Amino acid sequence: MLRAKAARRAVTVLFAIGMTLFLSGHSTGGNPTSSLLLLIDTSGSMGDPVGGGNSDIKIEAARSAALAAVAQAARRQGVEVAVLAFEGDCSRPVPRYHGFTTDFGTLAGFIRSLEPGGGTPMAEAVLVANRFMRTEGASSARDQMIVLLADGANDCGSIADALAELRASGVIFRHETVGFGIEPNTTAARDLQQIATASGGTYHHAADATQLGDLFLEFVNTFTLIDMLGTFGGGAGIAPPADESARAANPTTSPQASERVPGEMSRLIGRIRPGPPASTLDAQAPTASRWGALAIDSNQGPSWGWAADYGTVGRASRRALAECGIESCGVVMTFSNQCGAFAADQTRGSTAYGWAKGASAVATQDDALAQCRQRGGTSCLVRVWGCNTRP
Numbered sequence: 001m002l003r004a005k006a007a008r009r010a011v012t013v014l015f016a017i018g019m020t021l022f023l024s025g026h027s028t029g030g031n032p033t034s035s036l037l038l039l040i041d042t043s044g045s046m047g048d049p050v051g052g053g054n055s056d057i058k059i060e061a062a063r064s065a066a067l068a069a070v071a072q073a074a075r076r077q078g079v080e081v082a083v084l085a086f087e088g089d090c091s092r093p094v095p096r097y098h099g100f101t102t103d104f105g106t107l108a109g110f111i112r113s114l115e116p117g118g119g120t121p122m123a124e125a126v127l128v129a130n131r132f133m134r135t136e137g138a139s140s141a142r143d144q145m146i147v148l149l150a151d152g153a154n155d156c157g158s159i160a161d162a163l164a165e166l167r168a169s170g171v172i173f174r175h176e177t178v179g180f181g182i183e184p185n186t187t188a189a190r191d192l193q194q195i196a197t198a199s200g201g202t203y204h205h206a207a208d209a210t211q212l213g214d215l216f217l218e219f220v221n222t223f224t225l226i227d228m229l230g231t232f233g234g235g236a237g238i239a240p241p242a243d244e245s246a247r248a249a250n251p252t253t254s255p256q257a258s259e260r261v262p263g264e265m266s267r268l269i270g271r272i273r274p275g276p277p278a279s280t281l282d283a284q285a286p287t288a289s290r291w292g293a294l295a296i297d298s299n300q301g302p303s304w305g306w307a308a309d310y311g312t313v314g315r316a317s318r319r320a321l322a323e324c325g326i327e328s329c330g331v332v333m334t335f336s337n338q339c340g341a342f343a344a345d346q347t348r349g350s351t352a353y354g355w356a357k358g359a360s361a362v363a364t365q366d367d368a369l370a371q372c373r374q375r376g377g378t379s380c381l382v383r384v385w386g387c388n389t390r391p
Contacts, residue, residue, distance in 0.1 A: 041149055045120075058151050145201075214312055221330060
């Protein structure tokens with residue numbers, strides 16, 4: 001067991017080094033069609049081991065996972081990435097950040113520089129991240145997603161109040177949240193679950209560096225494939241900016257790496273606007289997850305694959321891809337402790353699609369078909385579906 005664990009850690013280190021070398025000279029051009037923001041907890045506790053007998057240092061695993069995600073984005077055309085590191089206190093929740101860019105070599109250097117220290121101002125950081133996405137993401141981006149990684153509970157302000165402000169402002173982007181080394185039924189898990197639920201995303205648990213890396217890769221794979229098929233769906237309350245001129249016309253000229261909080265970030269730290277109590281946003285504590293994944297080669301292609309009842313999202317995704325069987329296959333969605341379905345219009349040239357998650361296989365397929373039709377599909381068909389065994 002110890003020998004296998006050492007081998008896995010060696011592979012992780014070598015993979016990160018290889019990705020760093022790959023990224024050092026790689027960048028993409030053109031107008032981005034997708035904006036991905038990594039909101040990473042760099043509080044003091046991220047310098048600790050994962051725990052539970054796992055000696056992996058959390059910040060090292062976070063850096064490796066982020067580097068792998070950026071490397072995956074570099075292989076795709078049209079994806080811009082930003083990284084915001086949150087720590088400290090309410091007045092300065094994001095002391096370091098790298099603006100949206102397709103210069104992935106520079107971004108990789110910033111990620112490698114991240115070190116732990118300070119508190120966990122998660123609520124304020126979520127406010128900043130959503131405003132940053134709105135004002136700094138490319139005007140050409142059709143799809144936007146925030147990946148939030150944290151290893152502890154919010155210690156600044158209120159998650160519910162922050163979400164209420166975002167909803168009142170009409171600006172809340174989809175959040176895929178990850179609890180790293182967090183026990184179920186804790187305040188930290190509930191904080192992250194609440195953010196994901198309110199934004200139309202999903203809460204994920206990562207118990208070690210391998211699971212964390214798998215999750216980050218799946219976020220990029222699913223995000224970019226959905227962009228290829230059509231606009232990114234399923235999010236709750238995702239609203240475009242009221243004033244498109246407020247967004248950067250050229251993301252590569254947006255603020256890049258920063259050690260301090262410059263004027264632009266100081267402005268973003270300010271409250272968006274008061275909102276009503278968010279008691280309706282309270283979420284159930286997460287349970288142990290069983291993962292499923294759905295894969296297709298294209299909206300109208302012949303190949304598909306699915307997997308269910310796997311312990312990690314990475315294993316489920318790899319199984320679904322293997323079932324799909326050809327190189328052009330990609331994971332279109334993942335789901336935990338429930339059913340998932342993906343439908344697509346079979347009309348030649350159409351990119352209309354729909355996806356859904358739920359407790360019932362029949363209802364989930366019906367919902368996916370309904371979404372596909374709402375997007376203009378005239379010959380919608382459930383391409384692939386599956387269900388996990390609920391715990």
